[in-house]
Amino acid sequence: MFDVAWLLFALPAVGALVILLLGTRLPFKVVGWTASAAVMATFGVAAALYFGLLALPVDQRSVTIVYWQWMTIGNFQVPAAILIDPLSVLMALVVTGVGALIHIYSIGYMAHEERYQRYFFYLNFFILAMLTLVMSNNFLGMFVGWEGVGLASYLLIGFWFDRRDDMYGWYADAGKKAFIVNRIGDFGMLVAMFLIWSSLGTLVFTDLGEAVHGLAPAAATTICLLLLLGAAGKSAQIPLYVWLPDAMAGPTPVSALIHAATMVTAGVYMIVRTNALWHMSETAMLTAAWIGALTSLFAASIALVQTDLKKILAYSTVSQLGYMVMAVGLGAFGPAMFHLTAHAFFKALLFLAAGSVMHATSGVLDIRRLGGLRKKMPATYWTFAIGAAALAGIIPFSGFFSKDALLVAALEKNLAIYLVEIVAALLTAFYSFRAFFVTFHGRPRDEQLYAHVHESPQIMTIPLWILAALSVVAGLLNLPFILTLDKWLAPVVGAHEKINITIELLGILISIIISFFGLLMAWALYVRRESWPQRLARPFRFLQPMLENKWYIDEVYNMAIVGPLKAAAGWFARFFDPKIIDGAVNAVGEVAIDSGEAVRKLQNGAVPTYAFSIFLGVVAVVLYFVFAH
Amino acid sequence: MNFTLPYLLSIITFLPLAGAVVVLFVPGEGAKKTLALLATLLTFVVSLLLLPNWQNVAGMQFVEELAWFPPLSIRYALGVDGISLFLVLLTTLLMPIAVYFSNLYVHKRLGAYMALMLLLETAMIGVFLSLDLVLFFVFFEASLIPMYFLIGEWGGQNRIYAAVKFFIYTFAGSALMVVAILLVYFSTGTFDIVALQSAQIAPAVQTWAFIAFALAFAVKTPLFPFHTWLPDAHVQAPTAGSIILAGVLLKMGTYGYLRLAMPIFPQAAVQWGPVVATLAAIGIIYGALVALAQKDIKSLVAYSSVAHLGYVMLGLVAYNAIGISGSVLQMVNHGLSTGALFLMVGFLYERRHTRLLDEFGGLWKSIPVFCGLFLVVTMSSAGLPGLNGFVGEFTIMLGTFQAMPFFAVVAALGVILAAWYLLTAYRKMAQGEITRPENDKAHLKDLRLDEVLLVLPLVLLFFVIGLFPNLFFDKINPSVEALVAQQQARMVQHVTVENSGEFSTNLFIVETLGQ
Secondary structure: OHHHHHHHHHHHHHHHHHHHHHHHHOOHHHHHHHHHHHHHHHHHHHHHHHHHHHOOOHHHOOEEEEEEEEEEEOOEEEEEEEEEOHHHHHHHHHHHHHHHHHHHHHHHHOOOOOOHHHHHHHHHHHHHHHHHHHHEOEHHHHHHHHHHHHHHHHHHHOOOOOOEEOOOEEHHHHHHHHHHHHHHHHHHHHHHHHHHHHHHOOOEHHHHHHHHHHOOHHHHHHHHHHHHHHHHHHOOOOOOOOHHHHHHHOOHHHHHHHHHHOHHHHHHHHHHHOHHHHOOOHHHHHHHHHHHHHHHHHHHHHHOOOOEHHHHHHHHHHHHHHHHHHHHHOOOHHHHHHHHHHHHHHHHHHHHHHHHHHHHOOOOOEOOOOOOOOOOOHHHHHHHHHHHHHHHOOOOOHHHHHHHHHHHHHHHHOHHHHHHHHHHHHHHHHHHHHHHHHHHOOOOOOHHHHHOOOOOOHHHHHHHHHHHHHHHHHHHHHOOOOOHHHHHHHHHHOOOOOOOHHHHHHHHHHHHHHHHHHHHHHHHHHHHOOOHHHHHHHHHHHHHHHHHOHHHHHHHHHHHHHHHHHHHHHHHHHHHHHHHHHHHHHHHHHHHOOHHHHHHHHHOOOHHHHHHHHHHHHHHHHHHHHHHO | OOOOOOOHHHHHHHHHHHHHHHHHHOOOHHHHHHHHHHHHHHHHHHHHOOOOOOOOOOOOEEEEEEEEEHHHOEEEEEEEOHHHHHHHHHHHHHHHHHHHHHHHHOOOOHHHHHHHHHHHHHHHHHHHHEOEHHHHHHHHHHOHHHHHHHHHHHOOOOHHHHHHHHHHHHHHHHHHHHHHHHHHHHHHOOOEHHHHOOOOOOHHHHHHHHHHHHHHHHHHOOOOOOOOHHHHHHHHOOHHHHHHHHHHHOHHHHHHHHHHHHHHOHHHHHHHHHHHHHHHHHHHHHHHHHHHOOOEHHHHHHHHHHHHHHHHHHHHHOOOHHHHHHHHHHHHHHHHHHHHHHHHHHHHHHHHOOOEHHHOOOHHHHOHHHHHHHHHHHHHHOOOEOEHHHHHHHHHHHHHHHHOHHHHHHHHHHHHHHHHHHHHHHHHHHOOOOOOHHHOOOOOOOOOHHHHHHHHHHHHHHHHHHHOOHHHHHHHHHHHHHHHHHHHHHHHHHHHHHOOHHHOHHHHHHHHHHO
């Protein structure tokens, strides 16, 4: 069963190569379906691996396949190898499953794009890199996928590299920003790998469990904080989340696949994968928990006032990733993976539904110009409703169960974090339904735009319905007290910690109340237009400009880091290097040799004589020394 | 038995020289072009014979030895080991590419040009194969002259200044080296590079000779702050000159440091290691920042070389197998990546006759094949995992981290900056809108098939090295491990010999080495 694992990489690679080499000669549909078929087949392979694992006894569900020795110098040895275990297979299923749906959706969405070969090539390449990331059995192999998905993300954000608009500036710049900010995180990953290898002598994940016991607490903390920096880059956490909102410049299916469902969860996956290390450092875990908690609150607060549908979803993604990072920080690895999976479904759904709106409005996503789309786009309307309900955590949608699992873990372990997350959950419910109501309910605000609105073709709505169905039922993966997913992941992350039943029930109750309260507030404010919610919000009006400008974080970074570095670069390049260093060189040169003379002779065409006399001079000097002795 | 040739190394070294003579005397431009290309291709094919006959062991292979000037025991001695093998192959691979490019675009005094290129190849291969200090020095100096003429005669606007600066600067370095070579000879009585690796040289002599060697190689590499000749030389040099200069010539500096300065003067090298490491680390950050502010692509790539060779020097002075093997591979990687970068820039320059980034923009629309390939080359240079540059950079930093963690962290910061300046260049050139009519589809032609085929071998090697670096490490490691082991043994020896309070610092050095 596991012999087919190499196809996980071969299939998307072949898909990408076929498109790269033959794409220009193939029509749009063929290219789109080639790419989609490759990913669907890959999903089949992932499913085969799943059944393969299922057939094994629980304690043997960890299969390593070494393909070749990648790097070997003395005792530094890294294999090119994969690890098939419950965690990697779960990720592979999510990546290829959601990935296949989004590939198919793209066949509809990108139908009018002239550079379609490039698009599907990048998409298949992304799947290849993402599977490398999740399947690798060691840090360095994971890092290949880690930066590979970064490259795919860079290329796809800047897919329309020749476009610019007021919201994103040049799209190409958004892609560049994503890559560079991610490299800051990768710096953390690199140094973490140096430290891990130096202190543990291995980079292989399955060796960590035993090796960590000798690890000094300070070293463990340093390593984990560096890994956290890496996770903050990839999973868009404070302080490195700034690239993700700009990443929305990419085509919407890309936002769904890469910047919501899969790539951005890599940081969370990486922490879960290295949980053995994290168990060694309480400090690092608490830091992660707080970073995650604050990110979720902070991003949710920005999402409240955004007027672009994709930006709302982007900040929502940052916020939900914050929940996951919070959870891994509290040691709730199973619930984090549960939320990761459910989020992949409902956030991909929301983005694709937003894409369907975009498709209908020729790219307009400003919710102030939308409204009343319900009647013209029923499929989009209902699927978005399901996605919004799941995101808001309305019972019994999947998001309710997955978020509740995180919240209960917080309630059990850290009340302060729990309170932060409850507020964030309230905001989430509110902004989810704000986006939903303003877009689909009420009267159209832009009649001209509304006149052209139409429902998307089936090739787009069918993936929407499949994801909607998954968003409804994914809660079944890990129902409270039954915990199918927690048990599945137990061989990797350890058994689920028993939670006091009173706390569990209390948590569920609060979650239900909070989500409905958020829903009601949004309904009252945006459908009923009553005055009480406005009065309720008035004391916080002073926050409005801060929120609308995203807390001025981009500006602060530009002033504090980018600006000074650029100024230094300019000063080095225009003054220090030519005037000081080279100035000194030339001054020395002029003293030593009459270079003006040399240049004059050269210009007279006496080059050979001159150079050869130097050469002969050297030989003469050598001989002189030699014979003088 | 695999097929091989007698005097294989001599043939590889002097085939190009023979080619140069023929090219000079054959009439007709077409014949000169064809013959020059054939000579370099033949050299490449012959040099490939090294691989099937290779043994993965330490020590020199294919050794040839002849007395040259017996009274002073100066020998004609050639040999190749894991450290020099891939540098030789890099040279023989890049030469046909550079010559083919020149065939397309060089028209002035073709015979002399090709003869100089071929002469240069002989000199460069000779540097990597010499086992005798005098022979090494002769080749080292001989490489200066053709490059000097290539820049001075076939270069850009300001070529005379650049050529003279290149010549005098590197020549000043070599002048120091002559003195140092004589110092070495007078204190050991031999020029034998292999024998010198186990010779004892008095500490005071070591220090001075080491400084002289190190300076010569620091200029060549170039190590910050001895780098200012490089941007001038690159900007002015013709494309093929830049490919060879960045691809091979700079490695003569790092190679010399590893082959001569480190093993012949072990104590001094260890003592001065932190100084070199500091300069290398400064070079990584400084080169990257200055590259960020460049307007001309060629000077951007030149400054990126300062940063990249900073990594190589850092790995060398880490003094462990991981760092040094990484550095040896990274020399090859830099040759391939930067060679490819200059080649691509050359294609663009021949079409647009400018290299200023601001003159471009949106090229991905008009010349997609060029831009796609350029992106792969850029990513290789940026050290994207899965490609060649990453393997070298990672092992270098990992090795450095064992010896000098702080410098490894600085080097890792350089990885962020590399992405910044490379993507900025790519952004200005390939992305955005087409702002000038010269850059649109009607005026700018995409790469022809032969031009793609010229870059393709380099691009394929990016992937081969990135995914299967052990094909290379298997051959590099034994020589590097032997070098490190010998080094450690000699340090211990040295302490026993001294065995007094005078050199107590050495005890500390041994400890760091022993790690």
